[in-house]
Amino acid sequence: MFDMSYYTREQLQEILSELDAAIPQMKASHPDETELVMAFAERANAAGRNVSDADAGWFIEQLSAIQHRHSICG
Numbered sequence: 001m002f003d004m005s006y007y008t009r010e011q012l013q014e015i016l017s018e019l020d021a022a023i024p025q026m027k028a029s030h031p032d033e034t035e036l037v038m039a040f041a042e043r044a045n046a047a048g049r050n051v052s053d054a055d056a057g058w059f060i061e062q063l064s065a066i067q068h069r070h071s072i073c074g
Contacts, residue, residue: 006052
């Protein structure tokens with residue numbers, strides 16, 4: 001049986017902080033809004049694969065806050 005290990009809240013916060021800090025570079029690398037949204041979603045989805053059900057709502061709220069803070073539509 002496959003044993004899924006999930007990130008802790010602390011690990012998720014670190015991942016989210018890294019993603020937040022990477023946004024300016026992502027914007028420079030992806031000047032097209034659609035490409036930027038796709039790049040953001042790709043990174044968010046990679047982290048989201050290891051989020052427990054208990055943390056999923058919180059994680060999505062944090063991603064939404066990052067998007068809002070950086071004016072990324074999605």
